[in-house]
Amino acid sequence: MLFGIGYGLKQKKFQSPAMLLIFIVITYVFASWWAWWFGGAFGHRSYVEYYALLAIPLAGLIQKIFSSPYRSIRISFQCLLVVLMIYSVRLSYLYTSIGGPWDGADWRWNWAKYEWIMSYFFKIL
Secondary structure: HHHHHHHEEEEOOOOOHHHHHHHHHHHHHHHOOOOOOOOOOOHHHHHHHHHHHHHHHHHHHHHHHHHHOOHHHHHHHHHHHHHHHHHHHHHHHHHHHHHHOOOOOOOOOOOOHHHHHHHHHHHOO
């Protein structure tokens, strides 16, 4: 989405400054919130209400990439999407497997937990 906004600003697309302003304002509001962790979710679930709006610059970037005359750019982007999907699914699986507190400031991260996560992240299912 941020790359899409950057591309839109470069191409002087009319919606890009508005999307950038919306993203900056909601990020500031979320960063100023008293509950910085926003509950027990993987990712930052407070942005969910804005996914539809912020998908516009992402869709513009994807349209530009898929209309590229260079096949290597399209294939590279598709491979990147597949890798990011696998990454997201693996992290979601690990999030449900870690145990411990689901929210709050009491995350107990130490080297043993980090090593456990990395060992399971790269483990083949």
